Amino acid sequence: MPLIIVIALLTALRYFEFGPFAELSWWWIVGLMAVAYIWFEFIEKLLGLDKRKAHEQLSKSREERVKKAFKR
Numbered sequence: 001m002p003l004i005i006v007i008a009l010l011t012a013l014r015y016f017e018f019g020p021f022a023e024l025s026w027w028w029i030v031g032l033m034a035v036a037y038i039w040f041e042f043i044e045k046l047l048g049l050d051k052r053k054a055h056e057q058l059s060k061s062r063e064e065r066v067k068k069a070f071k072r
Helices: 002-015 019-023 026-047 049-071
Strands: none
Touching (some): 026 049
């Protein structure tokens, strides 16, 4: 997620030609976008990070349901 924030920030700074970013090539930003795409589409799935996050969310919601059921 920090990579997406950096891309958005760099895009805004380059678009509004702020300071030293006015001379920054658009190819650097496009390159970062390509890196983000490769990360989220391939590497994250290869490492199993997407399934791990989904599993953590499911187990958290399950624990909340169990706590709520036994409170009554």
